[in-house]
Amino acid sequence: MPGTASSVFRDGLLDGQVALISGAGSGIGRATAIEFARLGATVVGCGRSTEKLDETAALCPPGRFDAVACDVREEDQVEALVDGALERHERIDVLFNNAGGQFMAPAETVSMKGWRTILRLNLESVWLMTSTVANRAMIPQQSGKIIRITGSPHNGFPLMAHGGVARAGEENLMRGLAVEWARYGIRCLSVACGPVLTETFKGKYPIDVQQAMHSQTPLGRAGTEEEVAWMIAFLASPGGDWHTGSVITMDGGMDCYRGAFPPKEYADEAARTEERRT
Numbered sequence: 001m002p003g004t005a006s007s008v009f010r011d012g013l014l015d016g017q018v019a020l021i022s023g024a025g026s027g028i029g030r031a032t033a034i035e036f037a038r039l040g041a042t043v044v045g046c047g048r049s050t051e052k053l054d055e056t057a058a059l060c061p062p063g064r065f066d067a068v069a070c071d072v073r074e075e076d077q078v079e080a081l082v083d084g085a086l087e088r089h090e091r092i093d094v095l096f097n098n099a100g101g102q103f104m105a106p107a108e109t110v111s112m113k114g115w116r117t118i119l120r121l122n123l124e125s126v127w128l129m130t131s132t133v134a135n136r137a138m139i140p141q142q143s144g145k146i147i148r149i150t151g152s153p154h155n156g157f158p159l160m161a162h163g164g165v166a167r168a169g170e171e172n173l174m175r176g177l178a179v180e181w182a183r184y185g186i187r188c189l190s191v192a193c194g195p196v197l198t199e200t201f202k203g204k205y206p207i208d209v210q211q212a213m214h215s216q217t218p219l220g221r222a223g224t225e226e227e228v229a230w231m232i233a234f235l236a237s238p239g240g241d242w243h244t245g246s247v248i249t250m251d252g253g254m255d256c257y258r259g260a261f262p263p264k265e266y267a268d269e270a271a272r273t274e275e276r277r278t
C-alpha cells in the first residue's frame with residue numbers, strides 16, 4: 001500500500017470518525033486501518049502482538065493509529081480496550097470485527113477442543129466485542145456501524161466445517177442485531193470474503209489448494225486486502241448509511257458458481273446452446 005492518500009476515495013472522507021479494528025496488526029485488518037487513517041479516521045487497532053500493531057502504526061499517518069494489545073476472547077481485556085478507547089477518543093463510530101480464523105482439517109479429525117477453539121475465537125469473540133462496544137459506546141451515542149468479516153462461498157465449507165458454522169452464526173447475529181438496534185441508529189453488516197491474498201492465507205494453505213480456490217472462482221483470481229479495505233471504508237462513509245443487515249459478498253463470483261465458466265464439458269460451443277423448439 002504505497003503512498004499516503006487513498007487511491008479510491010477523497011481525502012477527509014472519514015474525518016472525525018473513531019474506528020475500532022480487531023486484528024489490525026496484519027493482513028486485511030492492517031490494510032483497513034491504513035485506509036481509514038488515510039481518510040482521516042482515528043483508528044484504535046487491537047491484536048495480541050504489540051510488535052505487529054507497532055508496524056501498522058508506522059504505516060499510518062502520524063497520530064492516527066492507537067495500538068492496544070487485547071485478546072478478543074477475554075472479557076476483561078475487551079472491556080479495558082473499549083473503556084480505554086472511550087477515555088481517549090470519546091466515541092466509537094465503527095467496529096470492524098476482523099480478528100479470527102480457523103484451521104483446515106477433515107471434519108472427522110476435529111476434536112471438541114478444536115471445535116470450541118474456533119467457535120470461541122470467531123462467534124463468541126464477535127459477540128463479546130459487539131455487545132461491549134454497543135452497550136458502552138454506540139447505544140449511549142445512538143449511532144454506529146458494526147461490520148464482521150465472514151466467508152464465501154455460502155454453501156458448505158469442506159475441511160473447515162467449524163469455521164463455516166461460526167461464519168454462518170455471525171452473519172445471522174448481524175442480521176438479528178440490525179433489526180433490534182436500528183432503533184439506536186446502529187447498522188450491523190457482514191462482508192463475506194472468498195480467498196484474499198494475505199500473508200497468512202498464502203502461508204496457511206498448500207499451494208495447490210490455493211490454486212484450486214483461484215481457478216474455481218469465475219473471475220479466476222483471489223482478492224487483495226486493499227479491495228476489502230475499500231469496501232469497509234465505503235460502508236463506514238455516508239455511502240454506507242442505508243446498509244444494514246446485509247451480507248455483502250466479495251469473492252470474484254464464487255458464491256454464484258463454483259468453477260471457471262464454461263466448464264470443460266461445454267468446451268464445444270455447440271454444446272452450450274440448446275436447439276430451438278418451434
Ligand SMILES: CCCCCCCCC/C=C/C(=O)SCCNC(=O)CCNC(=O)[C@H](O)C(C)(C)COP(=O)(O)OP(=O)(O)OC[C@H]1O[C@@H](n2cnc3c(N)ncnc32)[C@H](O)[C@@H]1OP(=O)(O)O
Binds near residue numbers: 109115152158
Ligand atoms: C475448499 C473451500 C474453498 C473455500 C474458499 C474460502 C476461502 C476462505 C478461506 C479463509 C481463509 C482465512 O481465514 S485466512 C486467515 C486466517 N487467519 C488465522 O487463522 C489467524 C488466526 N489463527 C489462529 O490463531 C490459529 O490458526 C487457530 C488454530 C485458528 C487458533 O489458534 P489457538 O492458539 O487459539 O489454538 P491452538 O492452541 O493452536 O489449537 C487449539 C486446538 O485446536 C485444534 N487444532 C488447531 N490446529 C489444528 C489443526 N491444524 N488440525 C487439527 N486440529 C487443530 C486442536 O484441538 C488444538 O488443541 P491441541 O491439539 O491440544 O493443540
Ligand SMILES: NC(=O)C1=CN([C@@H]2O[C@H](COP(=O)(O)OP(=O)(O)OC[C@H]3O[C@@H](n4cnc5c(N)ncnc54)[C@H](OP(=O)(O)O)[C@@H]3O)[C@@H](O)[C@H]2O)C=CC1
Binds near residue numbers: 024072073194196198
Ligand atoms: N484471507 C482470506 O482469504 C480470508 C480471511 N477471512 C477472515 O478475515 C480475517 C483476517 O484474515 P487475514 O488478514 O487473512 O489473516 P491474519 O492472520 O493476517 O489476521 C488475523 C489477525 O487477527 C489477530 N488475532 C487472531 N487471534 C486474535 C485474538 N484472539 N485476539 C485478538 N486478535 C487476534 C491476529 O493478530 P495476533 O496474532 O497478533 O493476535 C492477526 O493480526 C480473519 O477473520 C479471517 O478468517 C475471511 C475470508 C477469507
